[in-house]
Amino acid sequence: MKITFVNPPQTASKYKFMGVIAPPLGLAYMAAVLEENHFSVNIIDASASDMTWEEFEENLKNSNPDIIAITALTPTIEKALKTAKKSKNLFPDSIIVMGGYHPTFNFEELLNYEFIDIVIRGEGEYIILDLVQTIENHGDLSKVKGIAFDNIVTPERELIMDLDLLPFPARHLLPMDNYKLLNMDTKMSTMITSRGCPMQCSFCSSASLHGSKLRLRSIKGIVDEMEDLIENFNIETIAFMDDTFTINKKRVIEICDEIIRRNIKVLWGCTARVDSLNADILKKMREAGCITLFMGVESAEQQILDDVNKKTTIEKVQEAFKVCREEKIRTIASVVLGMPGDTHESIKKTVDFVKDLKPSYAIFSLATPYPGTKFYQQVFEKNMIKVKDWSKYTLISPIIDTIECSLDDLKKYQTIAFCKFYLRPSYLLRQLITDGPILLKTIWGVFRHVLS
The missing domain is CATH 3.40.50.280 (Cobalamin-binding domain)
Known part of the structure; x- marks a missing residue:
């Protein structure tokens, strides 16, 4: 067949x-x-x-x-x-x-x-x-x-508990030259080192699919795959796509130590929880080739973080971005505007908060309830979903309104957020020095997408 x-x-x-x-x-x-x-x-x-x-x-x-x-x-x-x-x-x-x-x-x-x-x-x-x-x-x-x-x-199939049983993805069947990260002119690929997430943020569809039990690949299997990417696909940059790569600090150190021991020369980035970082682990990650962290900020309101079961604090968000700056690791802040508890004031506060964090890049998404998540069930039961067209569930189109903000308000605030963040002279100068042409391509892509 x-x-x-x-x-x-x-x-x-x-x-x-x-x-x-x-x-x-x-x-x-x-x-x-x-x-x-x-x-x-x-x-x-x-x-x-x-x-x-x-x-x-x-x-x-x-x-x-x-x-x-x-x-x-x-x-x-x-x-x-x-x-x-x-x-x-x-x-x-x-x-x-x-x-x-x-x-x-x-x-x-x-x-x-x-x-x-x-x-x-x-x-x-x-x-x-x-x-x-x-x-x-x-x-x-x-x-x-x-x-x-x-x-x-039919009944659900059991989750794959031993991820090392899986062969490496069949990348030889993919157009590997077509994949890229942050407009960088390097060959890239993605990897996963685990499945499942015990944190269970209410808006996360990945956790809904892969469950709350954290299932880990072996250190050997992970680094073997990195070597395979370099030797067989000439990969120069790897993005680890786990729900949260850094959730187990000891394991991150072990992965980094094995990368260093094998003298693997590749740049990489990953997702990270703000409460799982410190200077020591970042130094080790940097030594092993880490250059970028994607971190969920979500909101400047502690109540909203609690409502979505984020299980972290505003203070930990601030500390994580501070230590990343000190260790010279690029950061991408992921922000959600328009959660049910958001007001005009809280959205403005969040945008200003993200500017103060000084991330390398920021993504201002609009709250989007994906099927299968607790968030979807909550807003569905409260009849808060205003848009039923699935093609609009892009994080760019408003889907629900809030206690104060209409759909039009939220779209306006998102545009303002991108402008306020990316068009600051101090930001442009800082990032042009560090990222150069990458920044210009990224800003152009952001505004073309948001304004469309």
Whole structure:
């Protein structure tokens, strides 16, 4: 059997405006598991390749698949549905499978479309293997855990507890030259070193999918993969995409020590919780090649942090950015405007607070309730969701209003926030010295995206 995985056209990363285009690791992991079991597999990353719909169809024709597996997030679901429909028209006898965050939590909605045959719910690597083997052997699909089809919803499949059982993602099937980070002119890739997050922030869809139990890869497996990226793909920059890479300080030190011991020369960045950093761990990370941290600030209001179960304090946010500046590590502050408790005053306070933190970059998102999260359930029950069009769930379009701010107010505040942060002479001078042309590309991308 031939299986084609598809990242649909026109579904670039939600951070593309920041110069970030990341490989679809989920598809690459599933493809690797199928290849390991001797199936013929290919991946069409139509988004990263900037394919037109006509170019996508031509690529799909060339692959001549028996099974077409399409990934979807909430804001890309319409493009995924269009992909599924075109795929079914081209190959009416093929089996169309859809998976990802949105399909996992909205499978009933998707099964209403006659061109979708099966939905995968949850971590897909071994679900897709069970599914393909069952189809090839003409077996009973109702025995495959973690799927939905027709009027049948099978039991959930257990989470993958030993992540070292997974092969490295099948990056040889991806257009690796097309991925980039912060507009840097270097070859990059992403990696994960863990799944699951015990912190359980209410707005996080990743934690909803991967669970609250932290599952860790071995140090050897992580650094082996880094070496594989360098030797086989000439990767110069790696972005670790764990929910929070730094949650286990001892483990971070061990990873860094192994990178240093093997004399691996690669630059990398990661996600980090503000309450998991100190000067000692940052010095070690810097020595091992870390240059960028992506940290959740969310709000300057402690009550809002408590409401979303952030489990940290304003003071810890301030200290984390201070120590990163001292250790000369680039920071990206992730901020959420328009949470239910936000007021005109609290939003202005948050924008000023972020300026005072002096991060290298800042992303001012609008509160977006993704299906499957506690946040979605909370605002849905209170009838606060004002926009039902999934394509607007981009973090740029307002979806809910607050006790004081309308949707129009929130969009205005977001634009003001980006302008106030990026157009300060002191900021521009500081960042031009450190990041040069990268900054100019990033600012242009930010404003083009927000103002559109």
